[in-house]
Amino acid sequence: MTLDKVVGSAADAVADIPSGATLAVGGFGLNGIPSVLIGALLAGGASDLRVVSNNCGVDDWGLGLLLTARRISRTTSSYVGENKEFERQYLHGELEVELIPQGTLAERLRAGGSGIPAFFTPAGVGTQVAEGGMPWRYAADGSIAVPSPAKETRVFDGREYVLERGIVTDFALVRASVGDRQGNLVFDKATRNFNPLAAMAGRVTIAEVERLVEPGEIDPAQVHLPGVFVQRVVALTPEQAADKRIERRTVSDGAL
Template identity: 75%
Template sequence: MDKTVASAAEAVADIPDGVTLAVGGFGLCGIPSVLIRALLDQGTRDLEVVSNNAGVDDWGLGLLLGAGRLRRVVASYVGENKEFARQYLAGELEVELTPQGTLAERMRAGGVGVPAFFTATGVGTQVAEGGLPWRYDAGNVVVASPAKETRTFATAEGDKEFVLEQAIVADFGLVRAWKGDRHGNLVFRKASRNFNPLAAMCGRVTVAEVEELVEPGELDPDEVHLPGVFVHRVVALTPEQAAEKRIEKKTTRGAPPPVDPPKTPSGSSEAGA
């Protein structure tokens, strides 16, 4: 039952070229940055990644992208990574853009054994009708999304059309948790939960890096966000690794301008009264 491994390098050592990875995180929040770095150092390439986004140019999945290790990305957002946009428009990378809620449910469905589901999201658009550009070549679309099955169902609001979406099952899942025990039970902190439980669920083999490793029984069962049945390997981070967290966008402002002291009815300031 002890699922801990000594290092991130050991945890990803058997991840071969050409596999599909489900990777947790949202922007740079809750990303398994240490496992991603280990994959980069290992030289694994030709990867298909399922993730909300592809990191930024110099961190997270952006490191694998910049090194030319990704062949395909299934994501819902790509706006913060210039290299991602360049590779996509240059035909170097295949990209399947998916509505965010649909992506989340496709991953969850893969984890619980539901092969497909119907959703109203995307009906009447290229999401359902097909034609979304997946790959370019010299400015031309050479691979486009296929049309999907639609069906009408009765709802409380009347008959509505729905589109069939396929579940996602990845070869490996990579996630980051705030706390975890040796059995693989995980607790995520606040917004860093995001896509992490879903990425863990849909991976055939899931590796979790945890900021704090505790012994079995130390986690309150009611506080466990993801049970250990979905996790196969646990890597305890060093304090330095756990503390290294990038901010996706820094917004700063200067000091506010000085405020004149209030004046008394006679016109003199209170300070001089």
């Protein structure tokens, strides 16, 4: 008997995500984001969410929808420059933000998913990343209400490194191009960015897949994320799978 992880709907898949939960969310910009699961979470009403994601969508799509609805209280991210509401909430003390180097974020997710509690990296040495004092949350008057703490540093072979903690979250939401009923996933091109890492970090990982196949249809050598990291699979409709947005469209003069 095979283990079938397919859930009937996105709403059912996220129904037990409570207010106050921590979430790792895959994607990069608007590329490869689990938009259907995010929409179901928005409809479900959970609030005070603590989100770990490379960025926070845009004002009207992706995690930006949860942000606009005031459902997110904290983010751990590396790039947040495409969302005006994010900027407003952060600068007015309504949102706590931990900004970390992008490679460090990726490794913190991978480490957490691999059972590694912490690691040393040279990224951030000599900056507020290591020394502390970055504004995690502002006060209403513009002062720093919650500064980032200083981190342990250590010298190895004459070079200084900073200690970073692995990230483990209550849930993870990801999107894959192909998935089977056992949760084995394949990501298309650039969607294989933060999705596998976010999936590894979640205690309960939910994957929306654009095409659902039967166990054995995916060549084991082509599996990007083994099903051991995935607890629930949601098969998208063709319309849901095709509903993708471009964060910033850029064309040359000759293409106009």
